[in-house]
Amino acid sequence: MNSNLIWLVFTPLIGSAIAAILYNYKFLDRLITFSTFAITLFLVFGTHVGQTYSMNLNFMGRMIPLSWNVTHLSIFMLYISIVFGTILTFYSLMDRSRMKGFLLLLILAANNWIFTTNDMVGFFFAWELMGWASIVSVLGGRKERKSRHAALYYALMSIGGSYSMFFGLFTLWRLTGSFSISSNLAYLSSIVGVHPWWVLGIVSLFFVTFMIKAGIFPFHTWVPMAYAYAPDTFTPFLSAVMSKYGIYGMLLFLPISLMEKGMPTVFGLPWVNYIFVWIGVITAVLGTVLAFFQDDVKKLFAYSSLSNLGYIVAAISLFTSVGVTAGIYHAFNHLLFKGALFITLAAVISRSGTSKLSEMGGLWKKMPVTFFTFFIGIASAAGIPPFNGFGSKWLIYQSMIKQHLLFATILLFLASTGAFLYLFKAFHSIFLGQLSHNYDNVKEVPVIGQIVEYLLMFAMIFFGIQPGYILRPVGLIVKSVGLNPLAVMGNGYVTGMFSNVDMPLIGWSLAISFVFGFILFFISAKHKYVSQEDNYTAGQIPQDWGLTPETYQFSWKFYEPMEKLFAPFYRIKIDGFFRGLGDWTRITGSAVKQVFVGNAQIYTLFAVVGLIILVIAGWVA
Amino acid sequence: MSIFNNAALLIGVPLLFAFSIPLFGLISKQLTKWVTLLTISFNATFSLYILLAHKYPSIVVMGNWLPPFGENLYIGPVAALLVSLISVMGLLIAIYNLWSIKKGDVTRFSVLFLMFTAGASGMVLTGDIFNLFIFMEITGISSFALAAYGPEKRALGGAFKFLVVSSIGSTLYLLGVTLIYTQLGTLNIAEIAARINQTTPGLLTFAGVLIVSGLAVEAELFPFNGWVPDTYTGAINGVSAALSGIGAVSGVYALFRIAMTVFGKDGTYVSSYGNLNFMAVIAVLATATVVIGELSALTQKNVKKMLAYSSMAQMGLVAVGLSIGNELGVYGGIFQLVNHSIAKTMMFLILGVLVASGVGENIDDFRGLWKRSPFLSLAFSVGAFSMLGFPLFGGFWSKFAIVGASIQRGGWYDFIIGLVLFASIVEAFYYLRIVGYMFSSDSKFPKLKTPWTPTIPIFILAVSIIAIGVFPQIVGTFSAQAASEFTHKMSGYVLNVIPTIAAH
């Protein structure tokens, strides 16, 4: 049944049409979105590697073949994106944010198409479809003015990226006469030894697009705005799934570098790859450094996403077997924990009504399930074993050290340590500390949300302790791009270059030592619970001097010493470049507008001058 | 060569009714609008019949004089497609006019509107460069009058500028035609095309420059397009829709008929028997038009003016596509022409409904429109997305083809298309800003009540944009045939009109 590939695209489109009609009935819209995701998931169960399908598109009277081809990579990406989407849409059933289900379904259609297509027309079509659907989705966040600005900014970047790909794909078409991705890649690989600069130019046209979508270094500026001001339930999808499209694209093109024999190498890497490793590292460090000082929690985690994507890019750019394994593995892990984190953030924001860290605090007593999900999420994000973020980070370090990229590795380690800092800042400011009286009536999320949170907690622990379930399919992908996959022994081991890690053993060790900890805790002298106001205040009685929980909560300028340290960094503004470009364009626009002065005589003059110029041109020619 | 004389009705019937409408006006002024509607619906039905029943290529012979001796109309794929487009747009605007034209001299408006449609159809159908001039004048004069229609004073100013610039254009064109006639002694496009190399090259270049400049006024190419913003902004919205959806179509057609069929060479990208390559000239003018149009629209706060500038820029894009000259480029250009005509007509009609319901023309008035009128704001976004070339909307395919064709051709077209795409990012900014205003803000104003009469054309246009986006072959098949006609001068045009003529 090969035609189910086309149904992977059409089912969400049909669902989207239905959902759009029922848009006013919010619950129905969400229900249809969820069920379409579930149906699509069933369709994915029916796909298998090696499946192909093709049909002809009547375009300018000529037939353009649209073809589908399922690879190991595409099926992996399909599974993780759709499973996560299903969970998210299930969560959104009870959500009240202004996420639009039909747009999410359009993105799903594009998602399935991008991951399975083998022709650039389909790829571009789906890419653009995903682009505009997500742009419109970003509209309608809680802060309208800001979300409008964010959407516009994102739109301009995204459209710029699309046009770059436009150029690239047609240039390839001019060279080969074919739109097929696989044959074009083969062509590029075959000529890379002869014309490396040509290949580099074409590939970089595509890479600009992918970097914009993934939010990699010079093109990262839209990420914090769009993530922060998108509807709360849409941000998880944006961060967890949509940033991976860029990674997917890069993975498609990177095998070319295997052939770059003519290129000079740095540390055994083709220098292009070397540059990309550094771009990844810069992104990772930049994301971390900027995340420290955010007060808007979604912005903070947007920068965190940036940082993690930097890791992924650095790893896959190495294009060694460990590097690619680590990159894809980290892509999965990032999807899982960042999805979980953004879902809990959506829960917190919907309950507390604010996304400002300085206005929250002490919510753990009110939302314990969310609190634990968030805790495990940040433990994963910080790479603490046995949760799921550890294995991939660990492999990334090893892949980097293997190439003797010491400075890059040190900087990545800095980013990872920094990650711990900002994650804890968010954790503290939301859940720990003093509970403001504004939130006395805050409740835990409804049952649906709790189910989702338990599910995510389980997933983060399960895939942490049993990494084999992910590493095996990743191994197949690595094999399919022509590298040697890492050996996977059992489900619990991560086999690295320098040493192995037995994840269940760590789990056992932790469990047993916790049991001892609890025994010691309960046999020793008893404790009593006191209220949060009962604190050491140097002998002052808090009520006497008008102390309120808000004033007694420490969350403003959390890392002030860091701010002093990093002050020189903030003078470099990448954002300013794009803004300047925009302002410059606007000024030019105002100037150009003056051409149309609104006077018939001048217009006549224009026509006459135009004629004279043409006549002279004819004369001279 | 097949003869299909009935096709002359496409011009004859509207002209006949146009002159008889004052009689109907004596009975009732409102009746004239219905007469217009019926006449144009005849035109639409008949032209769609020609298109769908594939009654082309064929010619209409006046008085049994076969070309090149007699005057003739030629119905090729291009003409069939564009005349259908003009008639259908005319029909939809006529439906809208039933609701919108209430005050003033309704009878005269109906006469002018019918004449305008007839003239535009004639421009597309004629096979004779002098007749082309006559139809151009009919279209032009009726459109000045239409543009001046309405209570607002700015309409008069806009119409006057149009009149001045357009008269210059007509004069230049006529001069060019005269020069060619003195050389060849014929006015038949097919014959001129076949014998064009018998002329003095220098004189021909001069004639070509005059003709291109004259037609560039109608085709809205810079620097001959000074009239566009004021006229579009000044005219009532139904007329602006007609100007961009009908007038511009015929103008671009005429420009490229001359440039590609008369001056073109088969199998090359060159379009000149003199020294100047007119395709290159047009490409430069078109690129300038796109860039200047989009940049001027960027800072507009007045949505109607923005649409006017955007209209200009879109015509530039059409011209870029056609001027590429390879089959894909012409395909893209014609496809883009259809898409632009549909989308811009729809957006002007929406604007008309909004202005009539008390919403202003300024971008601030669009705040929270989604809450006030979901249908109109959705339709407006559909139009905007089509303009921007987003997938699932018609504009995607045409932009795709134009960019593809430019890169296929390569050379300095890489640079041109780079500029055009940069301008498209600017375009994305101002269109998406409106979309953002409509969708992201809440409005404190009450809901709008949309009358159902103008809703019909808007709905049809919006649905057709999505239909074209999902099934591009609806238009694609015909534009491919049109592209083939435009790019094959002899086999596509000349031999269909005069089979006996020898290629020189």
Next chain:
Amino acid sequence: MMFFLKLIQSIGVGALSISVGLLFMGIGRKITARIHRRYGPPAIQNFIDVFKLFSKNSISHGFAYDLGIIAGTSALLAAVVFLPVGQINLFPANSSLIMILYLMTMAYLGMAMGVSSSGNPNATIGISRALTMMMGYKVPFAAVIFSVYIFARTGSLTNIIAAQSGGLLNWNMIRLPFGFIAAEIALQGMLGEKPFDMAIAPAEIASGPMVEMSGKYLGFGMLQHAVGIFLETGIMVNLFMGGAPNVWIFVIKQFELFFIALLVNAILPRFRVEEGVSFMWKIPLLLGVIQALIVVL
């Protein structure tokens, strides 16, 4: 059977780490007192303190507080079993250094969560300072670790020890002298000794993280510190001093490192936080980077 054997051995290592750590702390107090020309408490004073603390009533601010404090000690105990201690190397195939470091992070996270959930700003300021300082010392330490990785071509402590076998001259301490000095300075920060003890400044922020800890919670904190000392000095011994043939020599080597830290602690005042971090990013990092360059080139 294997499982129970390993379990009992692990408990043994845990107990050893706690006792050695507490003993070190006690000896440390004694030595500091002698430097101050005091008599000082008995060397086993910290055992007495811990027992007293566990027998004392205490207050708690909720389950997150309890859980966090327990996690602080338990996660370190879970990490210590992967450390080769002299001839005792329970899981030789799983002694990845980075894994141990990240597992230790769990302890910091738990501790930070516990004390912050008390709602006392002093505690959070302390945590904020500690984390900032962690950012400072982790980076030069990472530079050193990665040089050792490249130098020894392995990331497992077991293999790093094996690579140093064959006498004093094979120790990384001699072979990678700059790295060793950088790591020593980083160790000072890791142990939280002066001049890097701004996290627990008693006079400014009322002993920081410990501000709300009473009774057994403070006891857990002390145990965590004890295990932390054992683990951190143990890592250093394995990395630079070639491990040890048996536990006693291992502990003596650990004590040598701890002794240096003590001496520095006894004579230096305290840095400000940003000064501390920028110091860490200047001198030790420079040394680490020089070492790395030497190794790579």
Next chain:
Amino acid sequence: MSEWKELADYFRGRSMWMLHYCTGCGAIELPPTMTSRWDMERFGVVPMATPRQADILLITGYLSIKSLKRVVYTYEQMSAPKWVLGFGSCTINGGIYWDSYSVIKRLDKYIPVDLYIAGCMPRPEAILDSFVKLRELIKKGEAKGYEKYVKNFEWYKANQDKVFRRTTPVLKKPEEVTKSA
């Protein structure tokens, strides 16, 4: 069970963590007690930063009513078992402030004092002696001030309230003052 208690008391006696509430001139005697001349750490006595961590509350001098309020709050924040040392004659009978309107005279009317150190000033030797004495009392199980406080809480509370009432403002509100004038 009682063996455990005895063992615990033994350790408590050897590890006494002290929170010093330094009001009057007596605070000057503490630095020599801590440092090399007398070195109180050899008895396991260490100064602590917060009442949560401490076992002993050392009041070094007179207590005004305002500061008594803080002392009571601090004392209540300490967790049992806990002990109070009254230092100097001010805590016993007001000392030279015996006729002051704002200073309390006997500390053990407000919180239970386990041991008084007489003198004005008591020298560091006296302080060290009191630690040794307290250790013996703890070992014998006689230092049970914290239990007494719980048992007689109403009595202590009443005494505290009686003096605290004196800290309520006597002046009228400003507008009332101007009205009467």
